[in-house]
Amino acid sequence: MRWCxxxxxxxxxxxxxxxxxxxWANDTYTFALFGHTFFRFFPKWFNDAFNIPGRLAEGMxxxxxxxxxxxxxxxxxxxxxxxxxxxxxxxxxxNSFKEAWQVLLHDLHIRKxxxxxxxxxxxxxxxxxxxxIMGFGSLITGLAIYKPVQFNTLAWLCGGxxxxxxxxxVLTIGYVLFFIIHVVQVVLAGWRNFQSVIxxxxxxxxxxxxxxxxxxDEK
Amino acid sequence: xxxxxKLKKVKKxxxxxxxxxxxxxxxxxxxxxxxxxxxxGWSWLKNSPKEMRSVTAGAKAPLRRALNKTELFFRxxxxxxxxxxxxxxxxxxxxxxxxxxxxxxxxxxxxxxxxQVTKQSGEVMNITLDELKALPKTExxxxxxxxxxxxxxxxxxxxxFSDFIHHFKLDDQTKLDYVGLVTPDKKYYVGLDMPSAMxxxxxxxxxxxxxxxxxxxxxxxxxxxxVKYGIKNLKCIGSMAFSNRRPPDYWAEKxxxxxxxx
Numbered sequence: 001m002r003w004c005x006x007x008x009x010x011x012x013x014x015x016x017x018x019x020x021x022x023x024w025a026n027d028t029y030t031f032a033l034f035g036h037t038f039f040r041f042f043p044k045w046f047n048d049a050f051n052i053p054g055r056l057a058e059g060m061x062x063x064x065x066x067x068x069x070x071x072x073x074x075x076x077x078x079x080x081x082x083x084x085x086x087x088x089x090x091x092x093x094x095n096s097f098k099e100a101w102q103v104l105l106h107d108l109h110i111r112k113x114x115x116x117x118x119x120x121x122x123x124x125x126x127x128x129x130x131x132x133i134m135g136f137g138s139l140i141t142g143l144a145i146y147k148p149v150q151f152n153t154l155a156w157l158c159g160g161x162x163x164x165x166x167x168x169x170v171l172t173i174g175y176v177l178f179f180i181i182h183v184v185q186v187v188l189a190g191w192r193n194f195q196s197v198i199x200x201x202x203x204x205x206x207x208x209x210x211x212x213x214x215x216x217d218e219k
Numbered sequence: 220x221x222x223x224x225k226l227k228k229v230k231k232x233x234x235x236x237x238x239x240x241x242x243x244x245x246x247x248x249x250x251x252x253x254x255x256x257x258x259x260g261w262s263w264l265k266n267s268p269k270e271m272r273s274v275t276a277g278a279k280a281p282l283r284r285a286l287n288k289t290e291l292f293f294r295x296x297x298x299x300x301x302x303x304x305x306x307x308x309x310x311x312x313x314x315x316x317x318x319x320x321x322x323x324x325x326x327x328x329x330x331x332x333x334x335q336v337t338k339q340s341g342e343v344m345n346i347t348l349d350e351l352k353a354l355p356k357t358e359x360x361x362x363x364x365x366x367x368x369x370x371x372x373x374x375x376x377x378x379x380f381s382d383f384i385h386h387f388k389l390d391d392q393t394k395l396d397y398v399g400l401v402t403p404d405k406k407y408y409v410g411l412d413m414p415s416a417m418x419x420x421x422x423x424x425x426x427x428x429x430x431x432x433x434x435x436x437x438x439x440x441x442x443x444x445x446v447k448y449g450i451k452n453l454k455c456i457g458s459m460a461f462s463n464r465r466p467p468d469y470w471a472e473k474x475x476x477x478x479x480x481x
Contacts, residue, residue, distance in 0.1 A: 006250070010257055026368030056367065057474030061282035064289050064476075148364070149303045149446050149481045150296040160304070161362055162370055199246035201239075 001086070002197050004077035011073060014066045016172055017050075021059025023169070024052045067142060074135050089119045091129055096122040131178055134171050141168040274410070274465045277474030290478040294412075297480070303420055303445035306360045311374035315427060317435045318365060321469065322407025323455060332403075332439055334423075335458040338392055346387065348439050351423060354378045354386055359420055364481060365449040366470075375443045377424030381417050392461040393417055399466025400442060403457030410466035411444065411451065415480060420445045423456070448479045 024047060047053055081087045092100075099122030105111035107123075115122065144154040144164040158164035186194055196202035233241070270280040278286065333345040358376040384393055392398075398416050401408040415421065422443040425432055432438040437454025444451055450470045460466065471477040 006253075010261070014261075022368065026365070057278065057470075058282075060366075060476065061278050061286055061474065065282060065285040068289075147293060147296065147481055150293070150298070150301050152301060152304060155304070161364065165368065165370075195243065198250050199243050201242070 001077055001080045001084075002200060004073055004080070005197065007073050008070075008077075011066055011069050012175060014062060015070055016175065018059045018062035018066065019172060020047075020050070020052055021055045022063060024054075024059075025056040064146075067146075070135075071139055074132075074139065078132065090125060092122065092125045096125050099123075100126050127178070127181075131175075134174055134178075138168060138171045141165075141171065272472075274467060275471045275477050277472060286476045290476060290480070293480070294414075294478070297414055297446075299414075299417075299419055303359075303361045303481075306362070306372050308360055308374060310372045311360050311428065312371050313428070315373050315436060316365075316369070316371050318367075318449065320435070322402035322404060322453070323434065323437070324406070325404040326434065327403040327439075327455060327457070329439055334440060334456060336387070336389070337458065337460040338389070339395060339461050344387065348425065351378050351383065351440065352425065354382055356426075357382070357422055358426075359422060359443065359445065361420070361445050363445075363449060363452070366475065366479065374428050375422060375424040376426035376429065377422040377440070377443065379419065380421040380423055380444075381419065383423055384417070389461075395461045396463050397461070397466055399460050399462065399468075400453045400456050401458050401460075402453065402455050405457070407453060407469050408467050409442070409451050409453045410468040410471070410477065411447070412478065415444060415446050418444070418446050446481050448481060450475065451479055 020042070023041070027042060042052070081090065099115040102111060102113075102115050103121050103123040106114040120128065140154055141158050141164045143151050144158045145161065145168055148155040148161040148164075155161050155164055158167055192202055264279070264281060267279045267281050270276060270278055270283045275283060333347055334351070336344040336346060338344070355378070356376055357379045358374070360372065360374045362370050363373045364370045384390060393413055393416075396413055397410055398413060399408065399410045423440055424437075424443040425440050427433070427436050432441060434455075437456075440456045441454045442452050442456060451468075465477060468477055470479070
């Protein structure tokens with residue numbers, strides 16, 4: 001459902017940005033091993049470049065407004081996908097995990113042949129289903145952080161308030177990594193493919209008679 | 220591609236080429252218009268003026284409206300049966316984080332300290348620390364949560380707020396919607412909705428880690444309210460007042476949510 005996709009893009013951008021305004025107030029998450037800190041999230045120049053510091057209250061206000069839109073958009077997407085039957089194109093099949101490996105090798109130019117596919121290949125099925133589960137995870141961990149006492153069951157499910165906050169953060173980093181790979185793949189897939197995500201169809205054969213194949217989603 | 224009824228009306232049927240071009244044009248046009256609308260909405264929000272200064276201040280007006288509406292929605296989930304998780308004593312931090320000295324710069328006169336309680340009628344009660352200590356002591360070891368994002372398990376002891384209310388026959392006052400607390404120097408002040416104040420885990424604390432409070436943590440009496448962020452856990456209570464109007468709140472005047480509930 002391409003509408004949800006495009007609606008989600010600005011919402012998620014705002015959620016990540018306002019999340020960074022919040023994170024700045026207590027920027028303690030690091031990669032550390034044996035007491036040595038290898039990596040610290042967001043160096044000063046990064047925060048200064050995006051005008052992050054000192055805007056915690058503003059960040060929270062934005063975050064707690066756009067969380068509604070993020071949730072509604074996600075619910076609409078899932079309901080539509082379920083009722084239209086499009087989930088069949090999206091959910092990984094039994095052999096998807098094996099095939100996804102072949103797709104990966106193919107995309108990295110290690111393997112010549114890509115496994116046969118319908119609308120989405122096996123790697124896409126896994127990635128696109130995972131991102132929906134991640135979205136749901138952000139919602140659950142988010143609620144666990146937002147009202148850890150009222151929703152203490154959710155907080156408990158996430159392993160407590162402190163852990164839920166880390167999970168929420170890790171999921172966000174996951175979105176950023178997803179976005180980078182996603183954009184690279186879109187560029188590689190070419191303009192025709194990109195066009196289909198806006199129009200809903202893709203022209204696959206120009207000669208002698210054009211055949212039209214439903215691509216992103218056809219009503 | 221389904222047949223578009225509009226296209227059918229055209230005398231000469233369109234070629235497939237034309238249909239493709241037309242649909243592509245419409246789709247991109249719609250996309251551009253909606254993107255423009257989204258951008259317009261965003262700049263409206265970004266450039267919206269700050270709210271009028273009242274009990275709350277410092278936030279953009281539409282965002283403050285959203286915060287208040289969201290607060291009212293999530294209040295529906297509030298219940299005295301929803302308790303903050305408690306921990307065994309060993310888990311409590313020995314060195315409790317000290318984050319702010321707002322309202323603490325002027326040392327209060329501990330000898331002559333009284334908790335000044337103003338009823339709605341204007342009647343004032345002055346309560347000594349010994350009177351509070353004579354009431355049943357309640358202890359709590361829980362994860363204290365700061366709005367900045369850090370949390371720390373800490374151990375507090377004192378009088379349950381609801382016990383205090385019943386003992387001093389202030390029950391009629393709790394029919395009002397809010398209670399406000401202020402430091403002796405009046406530099407720090409918080410407003411609490413009555414259900415949160417009356418929550419069974421809300422304490423008027425006079426002990427930390429089994430010892431009397433030290434000045435940095437609000438000697439002689441402070442609020443411990445686990446259903447709120449740290450910003451509402453006022454250190455060094457000077458006075459208390461009941462009201463149906465929202466009492467002034469230090470951080471709500473600086474753009475934070477008035478409720479700040481957990």
